[in-house]
Amino acid sequence: MSRFKTNKGKESPGINTSSLPDIIFMLLFFFMVTTVMREVTVMVKQNMPSASEVQKLERKSLVSFIYIGEPKESKKYGTNARIQLNDVFAKVEDVPLFVAREKESRDEADRKLLTTSLKVDGDTKMGVVTDVKQELRKSNALKINYSTKKVSADKLKR
Amino acid sequence: MAKRKAPEINAGSMADIAFLLLIFFLVTTTMDIDTGITRKLPPPIDNPDENIDVKDRNVLKILVNSHDMLLVDGKPGSISTLKDKAKDFMAIHPNDPKYPEIKDVEVEELGGRIVKASKGVISLKNDRGTSYGMYIRVQNELARAFNEMKDEASMLYYGVKYTQLVDETKIEVINDLVPVRVSEAEPEDIGGGN
Structure with a gap:
């Protein structure tokens, strides 16, 4: 009589998969919470310049975006740099109204903290950016953020 | 009846x-x-004629023309030396009339210590034809100069780098000692061809 049992003929037990849905749900909730859905379709070219001294934009809910650049559909809209507010092309004169609307849609206590993020294509001329900045000044939206890509300082030197 | x-x-x-x-x-x-360079715009001026007088020696003028060329303090400059120029300008040079004036600041948080601070301002002017990429590079170099100065001040007073400071009051003190003074002039055409 042998002391050791042989495993011969015995099938390996199947893995219990009953907790699989729980694991998947956990992952699912993580992605659901972290997902930010794109609200606007950007219609201008967005090749951001690089910078090394960047700060993170905090509190995304308090940021309004202004997109400036050459239209992607340059055949239709021409190659001049255009300003995009929400989903439409706009003129410089429309900026104060846009700022006012953005302020209106936030809590009263948060309005002072509103940041305007300028997402400007690197090839744009400063003229239009300066115009937008002047309008922002006039409408008292003084906190701005020049959106850039982050690179290390050594890389910037070529 | 049986329970179902x-x-x-x-x-x-x-x-x-x-x-x-x-x-x-x-x-x-x-x-x-989203990352980027955060700046504060100057509040709108009610009376454009009312100019704040800043002494000439206190201002470092940086001009960028429409060919993306730099003029630093009246001389052609390059982006690679801009950071060091800005730092040199903002550094403390006692009794040197070429550099900005110096004022004494009493810092309560440092036990009433008197610290010398520069009155210098960097004025950045660009043409309407300047490319945005160049403008950001200039802004970045200036930000780098100020960040390095903040690091140095923080190392001197607290022994750690500015980015590693946690205490709000310490950050405040450094921000007060090394204020980011980059003024953007009212826009105007400074030319340089089209």
Whole structure:
């Protein structure tokens, strides 16, 4: 009589998969919470310049975006740099109204903290950016953020 | 009457449903973090004629023309030396009339210590034809100069780098000692061809 049992003929037990849905749900909730859905379709070219001294934009809910650049559909809209507010092309004169609307849609206590993020294509001329900045000044939206890509300082030197 | 057992729901396909949703969110998620250079615009001026007088020696003028060329303090400059120029300008040079004036600041948080601070201002002017990429590079170099100065001040007074400071009051003190003084002049055409 042998002391050791042989495993011969015995099938390996199947893995219990009953907790699989729980694991998947956990992952699912993580992605659901972290997902930010794109609200606007950007219609201008967005090749951001690089910078090394960047700060993170905090509190995304308090940021309004202004997109400036050459239209992607340059055949239709021409190659001049255009300003995009929400989903439409706009003129410089429309900026104060846009700022006012953005302020209106936030809590009263948060309005002072509103940041305007300028997402400007690197090839744009400063003229239009300066115009937008002047309008922002006039409408008292003084906190701005020049959106850039982050690179290390050594890389910037070529 | 015999008690009827409620039929059990088959949960085997739950994982599949969850997978489906998971894949949807995986695909739609964009994890891009917005980064950028934060600046504060000057408040609108009510009376444009009323100019604040700043002594000439206190201002470092940086001009960028429409060919993306730099003029630093009246001389042609390059982006690679801009940071050091700005730092040199803002550094403390006692009794040197070429450099900005110096004032004494009493810092309560440092035990009433008197610290010398420069009255210098960097004025940045650009043409309407300057490219945005160049403008950001100039802004970045200036930000780098100020960040390095903040680091130095922080190392001197607290022994750690500015980015590693946690205490709010310490950050405040350094921000007060090394204020980011980059003034953007009222826009105007400074020329340089089209």
